[in-house]
Amino acid sequence: MPDFSQHHVVFQSLLAGLFTWGMTGLGAATIFAFRKINQKILDVMLGFAAGVMIAASFWSLLAPSIEMAADQGMIPWFPALTGFLLGAVFFRGIDRILPHLHPFMPAETAEGIKTTWPKSTLLVLALTIHNIPEGLAVGVAFGSTGAGAHSLPLAAAMALAVGIGIQNFPEGLAVSLPLHRDGFSKKKSFLYGWLSGIVEPAAAVIGALIVVAVQPLLPFALAFAAGAMIFVVVEEVIPESQQNGNGDLATTGTILGFALMMLLDVAFGK
Numbered sequence: 001m002p003d004f005s006q007h008h009v010v011f012q013s014l015l016a017g018l019f020t021w022g023m024t025g026l027g028a029a030t031i032f033a034f035r036k037i038n039q040k041i042l043d044v045m046l047g048f049a050a051g052v053m054i055a056a057s058f059w060s061l062l063a064p065s066i067e068m069a070a071d072q073g074m075i076p077w078f079p080a081l082t083g084f085l086l087g088a089v090f091f092r093g094i095d096r097i098l099p100h101l102h103p104f105m106p107a108e109t110a111e112g113i114k115t116t117w118p119k120s121t122l123l124v125l126a127l128t129i130h131n132i133p134e135g136l137a138v139g140v141a142f143g144s145t146g147a148g149a150h151s152l153p154l155a156a157a158m159a160l161a162v163g164i165g166i167q168n169f170p171e172g173l174a175v176s177l178p179l180h181r182d183g184f185s186k187k188k189s190f191l192y193g194w195l196s197g198i199v200e201p202a203a204a205v206i207g208a209l210i211v212v213a214v215q216p217l218l219p220f221a222l223a224f225a226a227g228a229m230i231f232v233v234v235e236e237v238i239p240e241s242q243q244n245g246n247g248d249l250a251t252t253g254t255i256l257g258f259a260l261m262m263l264l265d266v267a268f269g270k
Contacts, residue, residue, distance in 0.1 A: 010208045012154075013142040016161040017135050017204030021197040023165035024131070027172030028193025031186050037177055039244050045170030046241035047250035051257025052167035053134075053233045059265035060141060060160040061226035064152050068144075069219040079219035086220075087227025091133060095235060100126035103174045103240060120179055120192055127175050127196035130236055133228030134164050135200035139207025140221045146212065159264040167257065168197060174240070 030037070062080050070076040099112040101122035110122050141157040176193030180186060207225065211218045241250035 009142050009146040009212060010205060012145070012157075013139040013204040013208035014201055016138045016142055016157070017201030019161060020134065020138060020165045020168050020204075021194075021200045023168040024172040024197030024200070025190075025194035027169035027174075028176040028190045028196075030173050031176040031180055031189050031193070037173065040246050040249055042170065042173065042177070043241045043244055043246040043250045044253035046174065046237055047253030048257035048260075049167035049170050050233045050237040050241060051254035051259070052163050052261040053229050053237065053257075054254070055258040055261035055265070056137065056160055056163050057226040057229045057233075059262055060156060060163075061137060061222045061229075064144070064156070065219040065222040065226070068222070072216070072219070074219065080223045080226075083220040083223025084227035084230075087133070087224035087229075088231040089227075090224075091129070091228045091231045092235075094129055094132075095231075098125060098129060100129055102126050102236060103178050119182065120184065123175055123179060124192050124196045126236070127171055127193075128199050130171065130232050131168075131197050131200045132203050133225055133232055134168070135203025136207040137225035137229060138164060138200070139204035139209075140211055140218075140225050142204070143208035143211035144218050144222065155268050156265060159268045163261040163264050166260070168200075172197065 062084065065080045065083065066076050069079045095111065097112055099110060099115040099117055099122055101107065101110040101119060103123060103126065107119050107122075115122075138157070138161050141152060141160045142154075144152040145154045145157050172193045174193075175196045176186075176189040179189040179192055184192070207221065211221050238250075238254070241253070
């Protein structure tokens with residue numbers, strides 16, 4: 001990743017969001033290299049992504065939220081609890097309203113408001129919902145590095161961006177692969193998979209702007225991003241990794257993903 005330290009935190013957030021989006025595109029581009037992806041491998045990768053997101057939600061978001069609240073003289077658990085619940089409830093609302101279809105699921109299982117939109121659009125929207133909290137998490141983390149005495153270390157924000165970028169790889173593939181199976185060309189399948197992550201840079205900038213403008217909200221914002229990510233993991237990523245009979249392998253992937261993100265944050269984020 002580039003040297004972020006010389007840039008304003010909002011620009012840092014943009015660069016980090018572009019990096020994570022690029023990793024989504026790299027995963028989607030895998031469709032050009034292989035005619036068929038082994039479902040077991042994909043399920044392990046999805047489980048791995050879930051583990052990264054769970055670990056990032058605690059080590060990079062909730063734990064700093066609790067520490068910052070205590071430093072600011074707040075009840076330590078209050079911002080973390082409030083923000084976490086608000087994040088989950090907010091994205092539950094989006095999940096109920098925005099039409100979308102989870103990867104590898106039949107069209108009749110589409111969620112949200114009923115629509116006649118094509119399956120490709122619904123698939124992209126499903127991953128778009130997924131990517132918004134990831135972008136927010138990156139933006140809030142980088143925005144918090146400029147919060148004076150209550151700053152999150154820049155290395156911690158970068159570790160979070162690297163972790164989310166790594167887990168974005170299988171997410172891009174999870175869009176491009178089912179589209180190609182449904183008859184789309186490899187080029188179009190890649191394009192849709194890549195575009196599914198376009199919201200991450202925008203969400204990252206929004207997250208950074210919020211915490212820069214209203215720094216007292218920082219502990220709440222960190223927890224909000226954590227609640228949103230945990231909602232996505234439980235609602236989408238883990239069920240997708242477990243639905244093809246490869247539950248043990250997917251669970252192993254989840255454990256490895258959690259361990260890697262914990263290592264990144266603890267070893268390089270201080």
